[in-house]
Amino acid sequence: MSKLYIPGPINVSAETFAAMSHPMIGHRGSEFEELYASVQPSLQQLAGTSRPAYLSTSSAWGVMEAALRNLCAKKVLTLCCGAFSDKWYDVALKLGLAADKIQVGWGEAISPESVRAKLGEGGYDVVTLIHNETSTGVMNDLAAIAAVVKAFPGVIFVVDSVSSFSAVPIAMDALGIDVLLAGVQKALALPPGLTIFFCSEAALERAKSQPNRGYYFDFIEFAKNAEKNNTPSTPAISLIFGLQYILGTIAAEGVSQRYARHAANNALIHAWGARHGFANFAPVGHQSVSLTCFAKPADFDQAAFIKTLKGKHGYIINGGYGKIKGLTFRISNMGNETAATMLQLIAAMDDVLA
Numbered sequence: 001m002s003k004l005y006i007p008g009p010i011n012v013s014a015e016t017f018a019a020m021s022h023p024m025i026g027h028r029g030s031e032f033e034e035l036y037a038s039v040q041p042s043l044q045q046l047a048g049t050s051r052p053a054y055l056s057t058s059s060a061w062g063v064m065e066a067a068l069r070n071l072c073a074k075k076v077l078t079l080c081c082g083a084f085s086d087k088w089y090d091v092a093l094k095l096g097l098a099a100d101k102i103q104v105g106w107g108e109a110i111s112p113e114s115v116r117a118k119l120g121e122g123g124y125d126v127v128t129l130i131h132n133e134t135s136t137g138v139m140n141d142l143a144a145i146a147a148v149v150k151a152f153p154g155v156i157f158v159v160d161s162v163s164s165f166s167a168v169p170i171a172m173d174a175l176g177i178d179v180l181l182a183g184v185q186k187a188l189a190l191p192p193g194l195t196i197f198f199c200s201e202a203a204l205e206r207a208k209s210q211p212n213r214g215y216y217f218d219f220i221e222f223a224k225n226a227e228k229n230n231t232p233s234t235p236a237i238s239l240i241f242g243l244q245y246i247l248g249t250i251a252a253e254g255v256s257q258r259y260a261r262h263a264a265n266n267a268l269i270h271a272w273g274a275r276h277g278f279a280n281f282a283p284v285g286h287q288s289v290s291l292t293c294f295a296k297p298a299d300f301d302q303a304a305f306i307k308t309l310k311g312k313h314g315y316i317i318n319g320g321y322g323k324i325k326g327l328t329f330r331i332s333n334m335g336n337e338t339a340a341t342m343l344q345l346i347a348a349m350d351d352v353l354a
């Protein structure tokens with residue numbers, strides 16, 4: 001049996017799978033409505049919002065694309081600093097939207113001042129940001145960028161927190177985030193197939209006047225159905241049972257303890273890297289706390305390291321994503337990992353390096 005330490009999907013616990021094997025229920029009945037309602041308070045707490053959580057049966061890209069279709073009437077500004085954020089720009093072009101980007105090198109963070117300068121040129125009505133760029137291990141300064149976007153009325157701020165949601169506090173309402181989204185297969189340690197998202201009233205107002213929103217990803221349909229604790233179409237009910245279970249574990253642990261655990265586990269991996277001379281690909285001050293991306297030293301046989309770690313110990317880490325595949329490697333500490341399980345991984349990695 002092998003265990004995933006890649007930055008998504010991540011390891012899913014046996015207890016989560018057990019919760020997901022709850023007998024099937026119909027989604028147009030009180031049992032489902034109670035299930036839907038039961039996950040709201042914890043999701044709202046994790047997002048820092050009083051807005052309802054919508055549950056989309058799709059991977060994160062479904063909602064990322066939908067956000068553009070539902071919200072962009074004029075021109076979108078995409079903030080690009082890695083594989084996922086760069087792709088958001090491509091998706092905007094594929095939708096035929098007017099799109100512009102701020103592009104920084106992979107491994108760099110988005111500068112809030114550059115966002116201010118670009119928005120100052122005018123003409124934009126949507127900005128997209130990936131909070132935690134999973135491909136490079138860069139965590140952008142969400143609060144500073146949000147403060148900039150907030151100074152431009154009429155600009156809808158869309159934030160992907162796929163690999164940061166529940167790993168660090170997020171203050172959607174206080175920061176003025178209009179759409180916040182997160183797939184469940186990253187920090188929430190569920191199997192893939194479900195995406196959680198929230199919309200501000202301003203985002204829904206914008207969506208209402210947008211033609212061609214389609215049906216499956218129409219934010220207005222999600223909002224209408226959420227009023228009745230329901231979803232527009234048949235949702236991934238088993239995943240929602242799994243979500244209910246995971247949120248129960250988060251409540252039992254306490255969110256601040258959860259955040260502290262992620263930071264401590266991440267620090268263990270940073271210390272391990274420092275011991276072996278592996279440099280963090282992300283700059284100090286912008287390093288993710290849910291995963292670590294290391295730059296491959298020139299003389300290091302990364303492929304053999306990853307292969308032996310899997311073959312001998314059953315631990316799977318990632319050998320880089322997109323154009324930095326083979327040049328970086330990534331280790332996740334998301335989800336249910338403890339100091340003990342991280343130390344097991346570290347012992348195995350030390351063994352392979354010895």
Ligand SMILES: *Cc1c(COP(=O)(O)O)cnc(C)c1O
Pocket residue numbers: 008059060061062084130132133134135160161162163183186192
């Ligand atoms: C994994 C990931 C995505 C893409 O998620 P899918 O579930 O594959 O659609 C988007 N953004 C970030 C930051 C990610 O880590």
